Amino acid sequence: DAGVTQSPTHLIKTRGQQVTLRCSPKSGHDTVSWYQQALGQGPQFIFQYYEEEERQRGNFPDRFSGHQFPNYSSELNVNALLLGDSALYLCASSLAAGPYSGNTIYFGEGSWLTVV
Amino acid sequence: ILNVEQSPQSLHVQEGDSTNFTCSFPSSNFYALHWYRWETAKSPEALFVMTLNGDEKKKGRISATLNTKEGYSYLYIKGSQPEDSATYLCAFESGGSYIPTFGRGTSLIVHP
Numbered sequence: 001d002a003g004v005t006q007s008p009t010h011l012i013k014t015r016g017q018q019v020t021l022r023c024s025p026k027s028g029h030d031t032v033s034w035y036q037q038a039l040g041q042g043p044q045f046i047f048q049y050y051e052e053e054e055r056q057r058g059n060f061p062d063r064f065s066g067h068q069f070p071n072y073s074s075e076l077n078v079n080a081l082l083l084g085d086s087a088l089y090l091c092a093s094s095l096a097a098g099p100y101s102g103n104t105i106y107f108g109e110g111s112w113l114t115v116v
Numbered sequence: 117i118l119n120v121e122q123s124p125q126s127l128h129v130q131e132g133d134s135t136n137f138t139c140s141f142p143s144s145n146f147y148a149l150h151w152y153r154w155e156t157a158k159s160p161e162a163l164f165v166m167t168l169n170g171d172e173k174k175k176g177r178i179s180a181t182l183n184t185k186e187g188y189s190y191l192y193i194k195g196s197q198p199e200d201s202a203t204y205l206c207a208f209e210s211g212g213s214y215i216p217t218f219g220r221g222t223s224l225i226v227h228p
Contacts, residue, residue, distance in 0.1 A: 004159065033215070042120070042205060042218035043160075056215055090160070105150065105216065107159040 002027060004108035006091050012114045013081050021076040021111045025093030029106070031055075032074040034066060035090040037110070043090055049074055081115045088112050118142055120208045122219035129196050130227050136192045137222040139206030143187035148209040150216055151180055151191055155202045163191075163204075196226040 005024045013019050025032050031050045035043035045058035049068035068074045072093075078085055088110045094103045121140040129135050141149065148167045152160040164173040169184040177194045193200055203223045207216035 035218075040220065042122075042207075042220045045215050045217070048215065056213065058215070104162045104165055106162065107152075109157070109159045 004093050004106050006108035010112045018079045023074045023091030025072050026106045029093035029095050031094050033092045034076045037088045086115045118217040120219040122222050126223040128225045133196050134194045139189045141187050141208035145211045146184040147211040149189050150207040152205040153202045198226045201226045
């Protein structure tokens with residue numbers, strides 16, 4: 001059973017460019033969340049998708065957007081990249097029905113983004 | 117903004133030592149507390165999800181306790197081994213948002 005897979009694993013972008021990160025959830029999971037982990041910080045919640053809609057959003061600007069596809073896979077898009085967007089981006093999946101609470105969350109290995 | 121604090125920030129122990137870390141979180145509107153182990157170049161691995169005050173969970177040499185009234189959880193590792201070296205993250209889930217808020221983690225290094 002494949003766990004959460006993310007691509008690409010590493011990438012380098014220039015300030016002002018746009019980036020798309022991809023995530024395939026664990027088999028059977030319908031909820032995908034994205035987190036940003038900057039150096040020295042814990043993972044910060046960006047947003048969560050369920051049934052192809054953004055269900056909750058953290059304190060991130062509109063430059064961060066996402067999408068969930070009918071097969072539950074998801075994309076994270078970041079426009080107008082800033083140096084401060086350099087971080088590890090983690091995708092997490094879970095199975096949720098109703099409130100997303102108390103369920104085990106499975107993470108991917110992350111996508112390292114460097115903005116130069 | 118929910119405040120989840122972990123201490124210590126880092127810890128070096130010798131093989132065979134037992135150790136413990138602390139996760140502090142808001143004592144109100146508690147829903148769940150998660151513990152993760154995160155080894156370098158791997159994905160965070162779920163250790164425990166704890167939902168009830170007084171909960172104690174155990175997985176091999178690792179155990180965790182939960183006190184929701186005072187807002188803390190302890191993670192214990194008995195007889196640390198080099199393969200226990202990792203960052204241990206806790207995440208607090210409130211009844212309001214149901215989105216886990218992570219601490220910064222405790223980095224454990226076990227020396228042979």
